[in-house]
Amino acid sequence: MDLFLSWGSELPSLRAGIVRKAMSYITEEMGVTLKKSAISPNIRERLDLSCAILGPEGEVLAQAEHIPVHLGSLSWAAKRLIEVASDLIEEPGDVVIVNNPYLTGTHLNDVTVITKTNVGWIVNKAHHVDVGGPVAGSLNPYAKTLYDEGYVIEPTLIAKRWKPLDGVISYIASHVRNDKVFKADLKAQLASLRLGHLRLKEAQDRYGNLLSYAKEYLEASKREYLEALKDREGKGEAEVKLELPEGYAKIKARVELKDGLLVDFSGTSKQVPYNLNAVEGVAYAAASFFFKSAFLPEGPVDQGLYDLVKVKTEEGSLLNPHFPAAVGAGNLETSQRALWAIIKASSFLDPPSAGPGTMSNVVIAHGKKVYYETNGGGGSSTSTRDGANAVQWGMTNTMNTPIEVVEAELPVLFLEYSVRRGSGGKGKRKGGDGIVRKWMALDDLEISLIVSQVNEPSPGEPPGRPAEVIINGESVSGYYSGRLKRGDVVELKTPGAGGHS
Numbered sequence: 201m202d203l204f205l206s207w208g209s210e211l212p213s214l215r216a217g218i219v220r221k222a223m224s225y226i227t228e229e230m231g232v233t234l235k236k237s238a239i240s241p242n243i244r245e246r247l248d249l250s251c252a253i254l255g256p257e258g259e260v261l262a263q264a265e266h267i268p269v270h271l272g273s274l275s276w277a278a279k280r281l282i283e284v285a286s287d288l289i290e291e292p293g294d295v296v297i298v299n300n301p302y303l304t305g306t307h308l309n310d311v312t313v314i315t316k317t318n319v320g321w322i323v324n325k326a327h328h329v330d331v332g333g334p335v336a337g338s339l340n341p342y343a344k345t346l347y348d349e350g351y352v353i354e355p356t357l358i359a360k361r362w363k364p365l366d367g368v369i370s371y372i373a374s375h376v377r378n379d380k381v382f383k384a385d386l387k388a389q390l391a392s393l394r395l396g397h398l399r400l401k402e403a404q405d406r407y408g409n410l411l412s413y414a415k416e417y418l419e420a421s422k423r424e425y426l427e428a429l430k431d432r433e434g435k436g437e438a439e440v441k442l443e444l445p446e447g448y449a450k451i452k453a454r455v456e457l458k459d460g461l462l463v464d465f466s467g468t469s470k471q472v473p474y475n476l477n478a479v480e481g482v483a484y485a486a487a488s489f490f491f492k493s494a495f496l497p498e499g500p501v502d503q504g505l506y507d508l509v510k511v512k513t514e515e516g517s518l519l520n521p522h523f524p525a526a527v528g529a530g531n532l533e534t535s536q537r538a539l540w541a542i543i544k545a546s547s548f549l550d551p552p553s554a555g556p557g558t559m560s561n562v563v564i565a566h567g568k569k570v571y572y573e574t575n576g577g578g579g580s581s582t583s584t585r586d587g588a589n590a591v592q593w594g595m596t597n598t599m600n601t602p603i604e605v606v607e608a609e610l611p612v613l614f615l616e617y618s619v620r621r622g623s624g625g626k627g628k629r630k631g632g633d634g635i636v637r638k639w640m641a642l643d644d645l646e647i648s649l650i651v652s653q654v655n656e657p658s659p660g661e662p663p664g665r666p667a668e669v670i671i672n673g674e675s676v677s678g679y680y681s682g683r684l685k686r687g688d689v690v691e692l693k694t695p696g697a698g699g700h701s
Contacts, residue, residue, distance in 0.1 A: 212413075212420040219407055220417040220500060223262035226399040227251045230324060230392045231264045237388035240329050240381050241605050242572050246598040248327035250274060251392060253400070255320040258282045259503040261414055269535050269595040270325060272488030273305030273481035275506040277312075282321060284355040285314050292316050292397055295359035295390060297372070299331060300352055302523050305481025307531040308350045309338055309572075313358070313389045315397070319410050322396040324389055328382060330570040332375040336646050337563030337572050341445060341679040343475040343526035351375035352524075358386070362394055378568045421504025426459065428495040433458045438544035439467075440659070442518075442537045443652045445474055445679040449518050451534070453541035457549075460508035463487040463542055468514065471521035474679075476652070478530025478538070483519040484511045486538035486595060494549065532559045532574070533652040535595040544659065552580035553631055553660035553698035555593035558653040558667060558678075560694045565646040566610050573601055578624045578632030578664050578697030587632030587697045589619045603639075611642035620693050625662040627699025634667070634694035641684040651678035653695050660698015668693040 212220065230251035238244045250270035252263040258278035263271060280303050285296045295315045298304060304312045304325065312325040331338045331350035338350035346352050351372070358368050369386060373379035404410055437454040452467035463483070471477045488509045492499060499505065513520035518534060521527065536557045543551045556577025564571045574596050579588035592598055603614040616638040624631035649669055654677070657663035669676050670691040671684075684690070 212417040215407070216413040216416040216420070219410055219413040222403050222407070223253055223410070224264070224500065226396055226403065227253055227262050227264035229399060230396045231266055233395045234324060234326060234388050234392035237391045238326070239384045241601055241609060242329045243326050243385055243388070245601045245605055246573065248598050249324065251324040251396065253319065253322050253396065254278050254282070255411065255414060259418070260506060261320065261502060263501040265501055267597050268489040269306060269482060269485045269531055270310070271501060272485035272506065272509065274323070274325070275488070275503070276481035276484040277303060277305035281312065281314055281323065288355060288357045289316050291361065292318070293359065293362035294357060295393060296355050297358045298353055298355045300354055301346070301479045301527050305479055307528045308346060308352065309528070310531070311353070311386065311389070313393060315393050317397050317400050318404065319400050322393055322400070324392050326385060326389055328385055329572045330377045332377070335648055335681055336377060336565030336570050337648055339528045339561060339563055339648055339650060340475060341648065341650055341681055343528060344473045345526055346524040349475060349526055349528045359390055364390065377570055418502055418504045421500045421502050422507055424499055425496050425505055425508055428499070429457065432495070432549060434548035436545045436547055438541050440537055440541045440544060441656055442476065442534060443655055443678065444472060444476060445677065449476070451518065451537050451541045453538070453545045455542055455545040460510065461487060461491045462510045464512040465517070465519050466512060466514055468517045468519050471516055471518055471525050475526035475528040476518070476530055476534050477521035477525045477527045478519050478534040479527055480511070480513050480520045482531055482535045483513055483538055484509065486535055486542060487511050489595060490539060490542045529561070529650045532561055533650060539594045540659070550583055552582045553587070553625070553700045554658045555580045555697045556634060556653065556695040557658055558651050558695060559596050560667060560692060561650040562692065563648040564610055564612065566643060569610060571606065571609050574598055575635060575637055575692060575694050576600070577634040577694040578658065580697050581627065581629040581631045581660070581700040583629065583700055586630045587624055589633040590635045591632065612639045613642055614639045615689070620696065623665040623693070623696030625658070625660040625664045625696065625699030627661050627701035629700040631658065631660050631664045631697030631699045634696045636691065636693050638689065638691040641686055641688045643686050645684045647684055647690065648681040649678060651692070654678040658695050658698045661701035662699050664696030664698050667695045
């Protein structure tokens with residue numbers, strides 16, 4: 201009896217199904233290796249990383265379910281990465297590094313490494329807490345170009361036959377604030393790739409040519425998503441606002457669900473002179489995440505999913521800017537609004553209310569030590585369920601960093617970490633509440649904040665409350681970069697989600 205015939209659609213043969221699961225588990229184990237080998241809290245605690253196996257032409261054979269904004273963007277970037285890596289990589293263990301977002305699909309902090317395997321390619325990306333630039337954490341709220349944000353790493357060979365090229369790595373690390381942390385986290389990424397290479401070899405020894413099963417299981421993945429989509433077709437359009445440091449931009453989305461998902465972002469604002477532009481891979485990630493979450497949350501993450509997602513953007517727009525426009529927060533904030541727009545345009549599906557719509561980004565620096573976190577908010581409500589309180593929502597899937605870890609890393613003392621009661625919209629089904637995170641500086645510090653929802657509430661019936669950023673008792677802009685003195689107190693109140701009536 202075929203163990204994979206429980207869903208009522210034509211699924212892969214037993215052996216192809218086993219290979220699909222094996223490939224998926226290899227990417228998950230790569231993530232565990234990266235997490236346990238890294239030293240920065242951003243990777244070790246928050247798990248801001250993603251791992252994947254690619255076929256010879258860049259098709260996604262397997263991808264771990266790590267960070268939603270990395271999911272679709274890596275598929276978007278795969279062929280670009282392979283094209284540039286092929287000129288530098290001769291054999292497995294030759295590793296190329298790159299962080300140029302116009303190649304990798306996200307932002308500068310997401311450092312990507314890739315190498316060959318006898319199956320195709322293996323790749324991982326990890327958010328390094330700092331990649332240089334004038335502002336600690338490389339998330340400059342007022343950056344106009346990539347070079348205002350940090351060091352742009354073009355495709356460079358950093359290992360040969362698994363041996364790190366220490367001189368090259370040291371040169372790259374000399375551009376960041378803490379070269380020791382950067383090198384340690386980068387070598388954790390190399391360890392993750394090597395583990396993936398070894399596991400693929402073991403799988404090939406056990407099952408034979410893994411690529412011979414790929415076409416079958418990728419087609420099966422596609423059929424599973426189409427089966428889940430059946431009888432739920434429709435179309436709609438919507439527009440949402442994105443707060444800028446000055447004024448607003450708009451994201452317009454037209455959604456069509458029929459034999460897959462098409463999202464047309466035509467009519468979205470032109471690119472802006474801030475880091476809130478997002479490379480096209482981010483728009484693709486938002487659409488992919490929505491499609492998977494809405495129709496088959498437990499479904500496979502591979503090319504079978506991505507082949508069903510089509511995205512249209514306009515060159516020179518907020519979601520497809522011209523190089524070298526700054527894009528650091530596009531990956532963080534604009535991705536959330538793109539998702540909002542898709543959800544709102546899908547009203548024919550009875551979708552959930554909007555969540556917080558911001559990742560509530562905070563960067564704290566003390567000398568060479570740099571710390572970064574995204575903060576949770578209220579979870580979406582649905583027609584049948586209240587939203588969860590104090591959760592990461594949408595395009596971020598990072599973990600909570602315990603306050604004990606932050607206090608061990610930096611001279612700060614937490615005064616409050618609690619649910620922001622009453623911040624979710626109180627409809628028939630209540631939107632989730634945000635959080636309150638309040639701390640005192642125990643020494644002079646640098647701080648940067650990117651919180652793109654301090655003016656507008658989270659849409660819903662009724663809406664949730666917007667964010668509030670308070671320093672020494674006074675509200676400040678959600679886009680803030682400055683210095684704190686010993687004794688200064690920062691309080692972040694993240695948004696609640698909209699209600700559902």
